[in-house]
Amino acid sequence: MIRRLRPRSLAGRTALFLTLALMLVQTAGLLIHALDRLDLQRIILSREISSRAFIFWRTAVLANPDRRQTMLYEIDLMRGLRADLSDTPAVRPGMPRPPPPLVEMFQVKRWRALPPNLRPRALLVAGGEGPRDLIVASQLPDGQWVNLWLTVPVMRPWHSGAFLVAFLMMTGAALALIVWATRRLTRPVSALARAAEQLGRDVNSPPLPEDGPREVATAARAFNTMAERIRRFVGDRTQMLAAIGHDLRTPITRLRLRAEFLEDDEQRRKMLADLDEMETMVNATLAFARDDAATEPSVPLDLAALCRTVLDEAMDARPGLTAEAVTYTGPERLRISARPVALKRALANLVGNALNYGGRVRLRLDGQGPKVEGGLVRLLIEDEGPGIPDDCLEVVFQPFRRLETSRNRETGGTGLGLPIARNILRAHGGDVMLMNRQGGGLSALVTLPA
């Protein structure tokens, strides 16, 4: 339960921690303040009680003994003070000794320091029933006793509503400030994560701004340096492969021309076929290495028309195929944003595979609405071939990795078709997966952002 309530984000966790800590500190602070105030209040009230008690005594001393009773009745007593006039003292032997703090608080020593005309004939002080009670018995000149029961008032600190309101308001204000501040502080971390994500898709994405707090600027600088190194590495590799590719083109062109001068038709045909195969391999290697998708701009594109084009061209390239071997189901139009040349290559590779290994291909474009489930367009390319073992479904996406059974001249291939297709689709923010169908045959599931 607690685990589930714990926020996932750095900002959330920091905010939660800070808020809890602040609440603790605030509670302690308010408590100290309240206790302090209570102490003061208690002293003031005790003084008031002792003053009234003293007034009571003075009235009793100064009043005419006949009228003493009536006059004393008129005196306003208060909570925490009880008094009476008696022939016997309320303090009797055996009562507890008066607690010194109460003696101090109720200023009992004042009674002893009174001028002679007010000074009691005898003064008895004892503790009362509770720890807050003090009993003072003082004898009047005529022998009567004034008995006073003094009680330290009980304070109720949480009684005041202002306390709760203040607590809530301060907590609320602090919470708002903390959330704002942590959001601000963790924003660079989110920006860094976004930049890393973007770099994965596009090597040439713009650099991070190198400003903000020192630590953030340092991280941004380090990230930019790393991105620059990756860019240079990719650039070097691309240049090298382009050079190799270019250099291979010249001999292939020469051989093609030479083949035209061969008298033996059969040998010429075979030589040209070999050269075609070589060219395909060079082009595939170059396409894989150069990662064309990175340089081609994204444009609005009709995916349905692209699917048809890929299927039609696959059919045109295989004159032996009947029209029923290649089918398309899906919408007439489906607008997406993509890199046309790269995406066409990816789909052509998948369709080509299906036709080479399965003999026929069914392409299904899932586009009920313009945005299909979670903003993804689904595209299924199904064949009726033998499929591939389940534990090889991912392996075939590794470059130059071909299944032993398919490594023969008839089906051809460079071992780069699927890796290129996946690279291109991932560069689009999509992906491709292979799966064996229950009724037999292999399905390639392509997802693309709508």
Add this chain to the structure above:
Amino acid sequence: MVIGRHCHIHFMVESMEPPPHILVVDDDREIRDLLSKFLERQSCRVSAARDAREARRLWPLGRYHLVVLDLMLPGESGLEFARWLRTQSDVPIVMLTAMSEETDRIVGLELGADDYVAKPFNPRELLARIRAVLRRANGEGNASQEPPAKAIRFAGWTLEPARRRLLNQDGVEVPLTGGEYELLMVLVERPNRVLTRDMLMDLLRGRQAGPFDRAIDVAVSRLRRKLEDDGRNPSLIKTVRGGGYVLAATVEKAAELPASLAHAGGATP
């Protein structure tokens, strides 16, 4: 790729015109020599230059019908030479490009080159392109005199010849197969003219190097589908009784791309 299915390589033998004179500019000596020999066997006259400087020197010495130009030349680039050549003459140019030089190819086509073949090229494909370009230059003598159109607009659609692509009225690219593109080009170059199947076959054979075996009808029905033209009651590519098709639309050629489509710009290196 199917090789050896179109072995009927006759070069304008039927006409009694003198053999075409072709200038080949390529920096590789072997390719230059082999290509010259290959083209000479197809009854062409060939002169060869190893770079732009030599080509400039050769240019006034002959009356060339066509230039085969490698874009990657040492020293002055093929593109610069093509630009210079265009100031001199409207001679048809067929470019030899590498696949990676897509931007150069687009610039070349926009400069007014007539066609291109990707290296490593198939000699027969190059020959077919040369033949088609020569026939276009001969048949429609004034065709190459107007500046090349950057955009061809018809019925809300935009065709960009340099990038070989079709955009709908919202600027969304609608991919075409090579055959569909060639067919559409033939149609938009001759709007409101009835073209019989034979004429279409003839016009297309020169352009399309690969096999264009699928019947014209199949290509037309595919194209109609892409152009959202109702197959049963077509209004854009109409069927003519007696076997033929006509593009019923006003075709407008623009030397500049409309601003609204400029965002879909070309590849950036």
